[in-house]
Amino acid sequence: MKELIQRSRKSFTVVQSIEADVPENVWIKCPSCRELIYHKQLAERMKVCRCGYHMRLTAREWLALLDEGSFVEYDAHLRPTDPLGFVSPKETYIDKLREAQRRTGLTDAVVSGIGSIEGRRLVIAVCDFEFIGGSMGSVFGEKMARAAERAAALGIPLLTINTSGGARMQEGVIALMQLAKVNIALTRLAAARQPHIAVMVDPCYGGVTASYASVADIIIAEPGANIGFAGRRVIEQTIRQKLPADFQTAEFMLQHGMVDMVVPRSELHSTLAKLLRLYAPEGRAAAHKSEPIATALASV
């Protein structure tokens, strides 16, 4: 398993490059079993190889979970700035942002909006690991907080798909405070009695797991995903020991009671659909019907 994870990291860019503008007849090599797969076939399977290996998806690719044509993007006009005037050795933070924006076609590491699954509306927010490691800065925090407030105001569930290396260092303590910002927004969703379903995919660390993702009502992890607070390398350096291969995998998290279930990507849509049915208004006692919570700060 460890070897598998390490191999997947090395071939990360190869795997990701099938996203857009790929010429026809491109074959992708699975980082796990090394078999060649035709890119169209791989896209149909949401990038899961026949061997069961789950490749990383971009934020936009994850939107395939929603009913076709149902997605409306919100807050796409939020753009990052350089609040600290961050002085770094090579490129400036602004250069780093521009480069990531050019490469991913995104403004920052989260895509959010409203869509539906089997006709049930929900607010969805998806991280993109390709954008500076899915790191959590002001725009990330603001989009997540607005997503929670919007779900509360509309009285519909919140679905987050999470992958992140942690807080964005270049925004310093402002990035750290985004953990508090998103969690405080989630208190509105709780008051509206709407569920937050968090899907943790590889890799999911730091600021994201230490805030909204770990306090979701339901936590789903993808098979083999690396999930934790501190990274494996940091821990190994601290304790001066090698960690076991299954350390911080989704299965490890399930075993230690940190996630509700490990669900293969091929079953994710049906699992989400079932959950949305179970938490829908018709399934609830009158006293627990959800009520939209007006929030002055949310732009619905």
Place this chain on the structure above:
Amino acid sequence: MTQTLTPWDKVQLARHMQRPRTLDYIRGLCEDFVELHGDRRFGDDAAIVGGVATFEGRTVVLVGHQKGRDARENMRRNFGMPHPEGYRKALRLFQHAEKFGFPVICFIDTPGANPNRESEERGQANAIAENILTMAGLKTPIIACVIGEGGSGGALAIGVADRILMLEHAIYSVASPEAAASIIWRDAAKAPDAARAMRITAQDLLELGIIDEIVPEPSGGAHADPTTMVATLGDAIRRHLNQLLAFDIETLLQRRYERYRAIGQYEEDASGILHTVN
């Protein structure tokens, strides 16, 4: 002296072995301190201390990271780096405060949450996340004081508050300067550069709108005159607590919501006009 200190100098002062610790403030400012132990789930973490005491004639709940004064105590206290059970003890005390209507006073002084195997197995991320969420909606006033090192999520886990005070030479950061240097500069020796770039000093945080007040330290730093330091911080806590006690709970929570909701800087709208919110 203050004018000439670099951010890296402040890192050294914030980490000074003789700097007053949480228990020094609690014992210096409160009467009848009763320390409460354990998270009722796994164990008792000596890296976080807490309990009830009288402050200015009123019962308060106190929670803080506790570093050691020497090598032996630092081993026992794990250098003030909590395991999940430390955060869960704090959580229990926050809920205790809400139940009995006691204000909460927190003292932040940690390099960060402990990064080890056991912490991950027992849910370090979950423990921190639960605390942040609970403090966000806790129905009692909260004052957080950064007295030394504010190390990332491990600090924020007892740091969501209505007022945040910071000692003049304390630091508060998303990552330690050493960690940031090894990630961004790919050289841990560049920590002084990272300390400057990340803007981690009390003066930076006041300017960024994250904290409410800088509490002046005695000449030479808090360790040079602990008695004066404890008294000065006590005066500031008293002043802010009296202001917070004047609010009804609903107003307090609304203000707390707006405070955190507004932190961040981004551009909004297609024309790219800069909106600074913080």
